[in-house]
Amino acid sequence: MANRGITVIICTFNGKQRLSETITHIAGQTLPENIGWEVILADNASTDGSALFAEALWDSCAVKNVPFRVIIESQPGKLYALQHAVKAANYEYIVICDDDNWLSADYLKNAFELLQAMPDVGAIGGQGVPVTDGTFPEWFQHHFSDYAVGPQAKGTGYMRPRDVLWGAGLITKKSLYLKMYNEYPSFLPELGSVSVLSAEDTEYCMRLILKGYRLYYDAALIYHHFIPGAKLTTTFRDEKLLKGFTDANLILRKYYAAMRATIKTKGRPDIWLMLLLIAPLNYIFAFSGKRAEKARDTLFYLLPFRIKADAISTKIKAFLKE
Structure with a gap:
């Protein structure tokens, strides 16, 4: 088992323009000194200098005794970047922070305490607050879950038996994650499409449920999800976001x-x-x-x-x- 502490994993592909706020918010975490933690940036074959930018920014934040490491994953797809980072993590507790997620200052502290208190829980999710650089279209309120924002349940507590959590802000354990894929790697790559690999969070939660682990939602775990105007068009929504879900469902419905x-x-x-x-x-x-x-x-x-x-x-x- 890895050391008892927290590893924050950021997976990014050409995320230089998104990483500034994300890393700044991580640097602002209010963790007790006796809880060790680190940050891993999993660079998924970026070509925009994301890794160098992120390293320089972290150095400027001057977070004492918190390592910031970059790993390069050349195979396209968030699934591969995430699994590479999980294997590289030095700590048992893991927080998955997308490169457009801004974690609240107490996110890691609360994550640690929740995992300590609930050994039967396989994964914990929080509540995303949407932020954009313009205005939200009227239809957006009907697609909160598609963009990983809003509450994931009616209130804080265990998720219903067949409900899953999304990957943004997901909290889990390294040993458990590796166990879920030890003998059977993800089945998503069998579809032959990079776009479906972002559904790894759903597949992971389904594997946890099938193995008897419970999922938990805490409304007090808050992160802001930055969604640029380019992702708030019906073209992006239908042809990119929703199509990816539909394609991945060819396998996910087998789990259901x-x-x-x-x-x-x-x-x-x-x-x-x-x-x-x-x-x-x-x-x-x-x-x-x-x-x-x-x-x-x-x-x-x-x-x-x-x-x-x-x-x-x-x-x-x-x-x-x-």
């Missing part, structure tokens, strides 16, 4: 089927039997391919013996038995 079949039926043989009887009927009478797939996958996870299934579902079932 596994969660439906295992979590919902845990300790409830009556529900297990009901789903076992209903799933074949839903498959036979499905009016869309997606509904048929959902029914087939649910049945696959319910049955203790092997039946024919797609490659991803087969791997997820093997992950469950690991």
Whole structure:
């Protein structure tokens, strides 16, 4: 196990224009002197001098006894940058800070205390406050979660069994993160698209849930999420942001089927039997391919013996038995 302290991980690709406020807010953290911490910038093949800029800025902040390290990940995709940084972390507790997140001054202090107090929790999320350089369009209020802002639950407490946290400001443990991918690397790269790799936060939370860990949301964990005007267009929203979610869902819905079949039926043989009887009927009478797939996958996870299934579902079932 890594040392008991906190590693802040910033993943960036050509984020020079975004990093100033992000790093300044991290430098302003109010942590007790007995809690060690560090910052790792995972530079995902930037070409704008992000790493040199970030190092110079951190030096100018003069944060005493807090190392700032840069690692270079040449393979495109946040997933790869993040996993590289997690492996390089010197501390057990990890805070994932996107390069446009401005952590409140007590974020790391609260993160440490929460993880110390709740050993059964796999990951903790906070509340994002949106900030922009112009004005927010009217439609933005209906897309808070798509931009990782707003509350993640009705109030502070454990998340509902099938709800996940987003990656911005996510708090977790190094040993746990590595454990979730020890035998089975992320399945997202199998889609062959870099854009879906940012959905690694959802996949990670789903793996935690499937392994019996709980997720927690604390409304007092506040960060500001800077969203430039260029990302507040319907073109960016629909063709970049939402399309990435849709593409990633080709794999994520396999996890959801596994969660439906295992979590919902845990300790409830009556529900297990009901789903076992209903799933074949839903498959036979499905009016869309997606509904048929959902029914087939649910049945696959319910049955203790092997039946024919797609490659991803087969791997997820093997992950469950690991």
